[in-house]
Amino acid sequence: MDENRHVLAVNIQDSEHICLPDGGRFVLLADASDTGGALGANRLTLARGATGASTHHHVRSTELFYVLDGAAWFTAEGTTTTVETGGLFCVPPGVPHAFGAAPGSTADLLVVLTPGVDRFDYFRALGRIRAGEESFDQLLPQQERFDVHFHL
Template sequence: MSSTIAGALVVPAATAETVELPHGGAFHLLADASDTGGALGANRLTLGAGADGAAPHYHARSTELFYVLDGTMEFYLDGRSETVTAGGLIVVSPGLPHAFGAAPGATADLLIVLGPGIDRFDYFRHLGRIQQGRADFDSLLPEQQRYDVHFLPGIQWRARSLV
């Protein structure tokens, strides 16, 4: 269970909600915007070998930071491809089309921070349902504004993505 102590949010690893993904990965929900006064949202994403993390999209209002804790990630950044290994950092400005996933044959573990924060825990739960075949991707389309995740369907990043 997370707690707030004198303006600090404390989230012990054992208390973070985990949303399992079928490729052996998971979303670990650390801090939603409502937990931080809107300052940021944070989650940890683990990806199985070669698994995609997100289809091409952009955020209109927020900057997104990715810190690779372990493994090797591939990022699509407005038409360019970048490979980032453990210890590497990517910061994506609002409006920049991007996508990401574990490199082929590699697993990955990354910390993702979105600022200013937007309550997105329900978005990650929804993605888990989609990946488990309990919801359809199209059910996310009406929620793009709410979660500040604007999909770019005309861009082919990989054969499949988590969104």
């Protein structure tokens, strides 16, 4: 079999879950190393009105958000858009963007980054930051590693 071809099956009960203090959570589905670099995928559940990420961009990857349930807002290129259940939002490399659960709503998102970047450690760090166990400043030196470049 070609080393660059990977078949992957993931059951949610076998995935790592990272609980967020507001009742949200990350479910780590596929890291780039699991897919031969093709993609990375996680499920992000946001509490009512919670922010998912402040403004950032990715240099190497496109990020796709599919709204499994609820509604989410996305800001990119000076425009804020609300996407509801069944809709998607796609951000190409280099475009600053931010997102969160729409006001008054929760959001359950499937997030896919392609090509993939190993980011499970990034999501683990975010869980610790949101729990108050680490400082956000600890992520700043790792922006290139995770291809998440913050606009502070």
